[in-house]
Amino acid sequence: MVADDLASLAKSVDQIVYDDAYDPQRLTPDACLCCVDLLATASTNGLQVIKTQDPFYLKFAFGEDK
Numbered sequence: 200m201v202a203d204d205l206a207s208l209a210k211s212v213d214q215i216v217y218d219d220a221y222d223p224q225r226l227t228p229d230a231c232l233c234c235v236d237l238l239a240t241a242s243t244n245g246l247q248v249i250k251t252q253d254p255f256y257l258k259f260a261f262g263e264d265k
Contacts, residue, residue, distance in 0.1 A: 205230045211259075212244045 206228035
C-alpha cells in the first residue's frame with residue numbers, strides 16, 4: 200500500500216502526528232503528506248521506518264513485515 204495523502208495514511212495507522220506548522224483541523228483528506236511528521240507517526244504506531252535514497256520517500260514496515 201502506498202500512502203500519498205492523509206486519507207490513505209489514515210487507513211493504515213491508528214494515529215497521525217502532524218508537523219507543528221500545520222493545524223490538523225484545517226486539513227482536508229486529500230492534503231499532501233508534507234503536513235505529517237512521518238517519523239513521529241511511525242514511532243507512535245510502532246512501525247519500523249525504512250529509509251530510501253530519495254529523501255522524500257520513506258517505507259513503513261507493518262506487522263510481519265518488520
